[in-house]
Amino acid sequence: MNSEKYLLKLSNYFGLALVLASFCALFDFFVGAAEYQDVVSLGSGGGALGYGLGKLAQQFLGFWGALVALLALLTIGILLGFNTSFRAMVDRAKALGILKEKLLPSGGEEDVPEEISEEEEFSTEENSQEEVAILVHKAEASQEEVVEQAVAKKPRKIIVPLELLTYSNSKPMSGDIDANMAKIKKTLENFGIEVEMSDVNVGPTVTQYTLRPAEGVKLAHILTLQNDLALALAAHPLRIEAPIPGKSLVGIEVPNQTVSIVKLREILESDEYRKRKNNLFISLGKDVAGTPKLANLGNMPHLLIAGATGSGKSVCVNNIILSLIYENSPDELKFILVDPKRVELSVYNNIPYLLTPVINEPDKTINALRWAVSEMEQRYKLLQAANKRNLESYNSAVIVNKLPYIVIIIDELADLMQTAAKEVEGAIIRLAQMARAVGIHLVLATQRPSTNVITGLIKANITSRIAFSVASNIDSRTIIDSAGAEKLLGKGDMLFMTAELTHPGRIQGAYVSDEEISAVIDYIKSQGGEPEYDPKIVEKIGHSHGVMGSSSGGNDYEDDLTMEAKEAVIKAGKASATLLQRRLRVGYARAARLLDILEEMGVVGPGDGAKPREVLVSQDELEENFSTELDETDLGEVNDEESLLDEEDDLAEEVQARKF
Template sequence: MAKNHKKNQKKNKGKIGKPNMFALPEETKKWIWGVLILILAAIVALSFFDLAGVAGKTIMEGLTFLIGKAVFIIPLIFVLGGLVFFKTRYDKFLGPAILGILILIIGVAGILEILDRGEKNGGLIGYIFSFPFLKLFGVLVSEIIFGAIILIGGLVFWHLISGPKIKKAEKGERSEKIVSSKEEKRPSLIEKIFAPQFKIKEVEPKIRETSSKLEESILELKEKPISQPIKAISGAYQFPPIELLEADKGKPTAGDTITNSAIIKKTLENFGLGVEMSEINIGPTVTQYALKPADGIKLSKITGLNNNLSLALASHPIRIEAPIPGKPLVGIEVPNKERCKVRLRELISNPVFQNSASTLTIVLGRDVSGAPCYADLARMPHLLVAGSTGTGKTIFLNSLIASLLYQNSPAILRFILIDPKRVEFSAYHELPHLLTPVIFDAQRSVNSLKWLTSEMERRFDVLSGNGSRDINSYNAKVSKEGGETLPYIVLIVDELADLMAAKGREMEAGVVRLAQMSRAVGIHLVLATQRPSVEVITGLIKANVTSRVTFQVASQVDSRTVLDMAGAEKLLGLGDMLFVSAEVAKPKRVQGAYVSEKEIRKVVDYIKSENPAPQIEEGILENHLAEELEKTLENESPGFEDFLAGEDLLYEEAKRTVLEAKKASASYLQRRLRIGYARAARLLDMLEEQGIVGPADGAKPREVYFKTDTNNPGNNGEKDEWQKV
């Protein structure tokens, strides 16, 4: 037994070692067969003119006997068969090709036999196949049947020549997007020596096929279901259909990922940094090459070679993520040769979005691996959007609004839109979700913040009286009792810089006041600006709006202003952004969802046509509140500071302290009231505006005034006035 086993091993070894002369690539075999069939078509065509010799004459006689005059289309059918071998994108096509040839021959021979009955123009085959149909259905129906047979044969050839690629062919042409499979051919010795050692991670861009890995990469959403206890508007609200949005088109092209991986590894090794290439993630905008540094290598050395890698890859700009969150890897993000748009439709139809517990879930886009990304506005709870002109801020705001419109009726959510540029939000005119028409000027914007502050305080009183902690618990209690519920209110500002230039102090005071307290009562802010400077995004605004979306900016300074770190200056524009929040501390690169103005108008027009002028029930949003908002917007008050002047609990005490001491300064108020300088200075400004203290005069102390009383007998009935102490 052992001897026989050894003999078999030797025989097998010898067989494996011998090269196979006919081991040609499958593509070459297909082309050879295609050429042979085209030659056969040429022989048949030449036999029509007696130019193919004796063999051609014999072939002509045989075919004429079998199919009659249909022999004259044989060259055309053979040409189609040859094209199948050259153009097909299927692996198993021989059977369908032969079937298509037979169908065409039978169809043509049969219809020729039916048209000239008795002449045998269809040959033996035409007579055999047409005779039963003529007896059963007659001439007209038989012509229709054989005409359909010819059409079916043509469709078979058309499908074979222009049909889609199956998986194996797709793997052959898109090697940069596919994992090296075990079923592939055994690598040669040269490939073993020179091929880089890494894995390519396969990315499935179709969001309908959700997996556990994909769901893990999506930003965390609430898992516990939250009931939506808002009362419905009279009549059923019609949500816009998903068909109003356009579907995804095209695929990204990453280039030669094999070569790029080898270049990255070699470049780092040239600087003494040993790395092991890992996976490759192909996204809509960039391709991320993940690598694992050798032990003892500082990440700062890798990030310092950004320009060297950009030069070696002939690609700019390159962003290095060190490390990738949740992985012991470093990611090098290289721009794709061809980008693809991320459409809003596919992201909204995703089951993760459809099944999210919160109705304030917004669409962000797709990350560097092509996985969908979402965020919950209720958990942010406010959002700051920054980026240079033309980088995608307004499109992001439109996709944010659209994603909310697909989840909420006017009973659940209302908008206040501020558009200083007057053209960005024009598509939302007369949208039922709007509390007021789109606001354009700065004074009305400040007044809207005043109204929101008043509404916030009113809601706190309502929640306090009900014993509820936030708007969700309040609505849950009230809905069970059949009482009044409160909708969410989202304020969206398209250009904060313009408003800060016109009404800087008032806007900052209003934004900070709302950002600090409005989350619990369902009021959320979305602030966008194209000038991310410290004059616009002040320290107080940054401290209270922690969730930020940053598109491409002009410099590293602007990036640090928004994100407190560099990186946004290396983005590619056109929706390429970095997202950071309290839950995602490290910036996450996302290609923002694209929605065109045409799509937005379709959605808004559908909502307006199917849900005309909303009849809002009392309790959902009382009509007098909207009227108060309109009155507030028309009010020309001096500023937000006066609106909040009496709200500082220490104002009266500061006033009494200054009048008793007959002197006023910020340092004095700091010592007496035990407060910080900023609050003391603000109190001093309030006292000055009320006429209690005089203006600052350099290093000299401020003048203090006291108020005379008309009821004082010594005042001789004069009016009240402030007099210098």
């Protein structure tokens, strides 16, 4: 017996107490006052406790109201005591009904002889009873075995205790708030701007002074006085938010004299976190008013993080990973972690949340992205066969073998873009466009927010972004399409934007230390068992699988040009780059490459200075090879059609196997 599976909690004891109390009350519910002593003396009924509860309920709720209330308490007690729900009970009842149909003969009653002698009847009576008992025992045993395998399985739950994380003892100090308000108002009045000071919000990093300009004052005029306000307040850098989203106010954000550290535990214990709608929320930190801020990765559905070295980018990545680990079990969510620097994410190796060990090499990263595209296509086929729109509805329809969410985290995108920009960008764009419905999400981080790393196509498909402190407003515009990130203070100070937000919001990111990360990882390793790695993820996937589509680097186009170039040089009887440029309408570089390919194929000879190359294949050999390739193509198309039909049959069988 698994001791963790049957671990009793406080809610279980409370539910059993409700069952006991409601049972006792129902036993004595119909007993009158005159009969009470006789019932107690006989040792029957619900005793003094049941009689008292029953009469008390009737006194306040009436007869029928008390009866309904006691039955409701009994039901609630059963659900709490046995840690189940109505839905689970309905699923189990359906499963038992299906098992009954499978275990019992389909023909109903079997044909029996009409006449049986009395001797045979008496002689077989004892044996038949024993056989029936054996059959019933076997049926019950097989039923229990099938139920354990087929009824809705609870995923491997690893409940990581919050005690592994620590609190922050520091408190923010904003200085003299009244004096700062007076300085802001006086400075603006010196430049002819009348304002009315409003609320003050003290956050962990900055204090926001809000003000309402007089009618007719242009906001651009206030923005131009940013340096003058910084001089008057002796605070730098100073950021002006004009206007504050959702309010007719202007916000002036002044750095605190003492910064407060926001810890991850504070966010995970907040009411905002408890009220989350699903288990894909990530903890960001606290805003300028000190309110905990979360973000739904399922709605984003991808995230781009950029910032200079030391701005808090790596801490934010660890924060995201731990947030998802605290919400999901290893069967519900999987990670693919890419760490070219080899030191940031290696601590997460050998935990059951990983699909593959932390990837450090660029070629393995490219293979993993190709696998993700292939997995996305396979999941779409499963959803199509099951007639479902997204992964959530698909998992709710199947009982066993549910598909986990997959989060791909790349810690340094710039290193990959330098190695294989075309393939990496193509895979990222395709996943960003289509992977949301099948539960695959991207988190991309880079410390070099340049346009050759964060390309226009990547920005267009990933609308949710986090900007940490950067060197210039050009880098800020590259990340969030607006200035402001260059005025951040670093150490987790960020601007967060999504497609729903008109302006980026300022947040102080939650901090998680290396000791906290190690404590959580060690606990998971002690509770979660061995990881189940898939070696196919980092293996190279050939182009014949159709993975990567149009982002495969143009090899299909090049193959077509090679055949055309082969025909052109054989018909012309000579081969040169100028000939291929004229016949195929390509540039000189492509024509020279085609000549090199034809030389490797043995179609043309080596170059001889400025003279045309010799053609080594005749027209007859070309026609013979063409007819052979045509036959192979026809045979390949037939095989492709057969394999496609087999694949559709396999998908249908897999969907039926997942359903119960």
